[in-house]
Amino acid sequence: MITRWSSVLSSLSSFILAILIGGSLSAPAAGQSSAGPQQAPTERQRLAPDFTLEKMSGEPFQLSEHRGEIIVLNFWATWCPPCKQEIPGFIALQKEFREQGVTFVGVSLDKDGFSSVRPYAEKMEINYPLVVDDGTVAAKYGGVRVLPSTVLIGPEGKIRHRKVGFFPEQQLRLQLKTLLGQTDSSGW
Template structure:
């Protein structure tokens, strides 16, 4: 009788410990799965090839601040902001990098090339064929942009906005 009680208590102890540990692991996993880049935190690192095949790296310290834009050729709001991005890059390219990450896993290279030609983009177009960068930045809607300072920290997360508003944010970023 005493032996059965001891075995039952050991089983209950193990079951309780298992439930307790699983609760905390689930919370930690949920927390990391829901954590997208935020202002004040380091930008996730990645390396992608450009449309021309040249590798570009994001993450860590850099010479200039960065406007990191996630887009696709079929995206109406992306097309709407394209002329503003081009104009702002042309104006601030000496003080700001702009990388446009194409959601290539949801796009075609032919459409990307056509869009780049149509809008005369001169900034690097990075291809994300597996969605790795899009995933690490947890991009839920496109376009989504991230302003990243020289130390590699996210300063702001942006969605489509008027050119004047975006320019004010860029001016603040490059003056810091």
């Protein structure tokens, strides 16, 4: 019973910490909407920094080899409740948009690497590449202070959108359809 309560309290404290950090670092500035793009205008068309990391399968994943695809680059961790909440939507969207050239990539910030990621990925049946940050990738993207954080990269290799915090499936679907030219972006 004590072990169970300890586990519940640990999960709850992680969740509260994620909310506190997310609320203090990702709140919009005065006059800004939290629904709009969350990047500086100068970054919107910046070339996404290239990186190479080992996938869970042991093969390398190099971002630049996926030029021509739309990449959903998601920084996450197995201990992060909002990260775990958005993964089922990512799985569904990867399945829905795979044939249209959309690739999700999960960049784990778990300190113990694949020893935490692998069991969780297998349990959730994650259908997209997972890599573990070696300490350089998050830094290349300006540092990741809030999890989850997602970067949408267009087929030309440029950053098109950033979302700090939970990315609802419907909002992400709209962003992907816009990048694919299937709808206009006036809904944002």
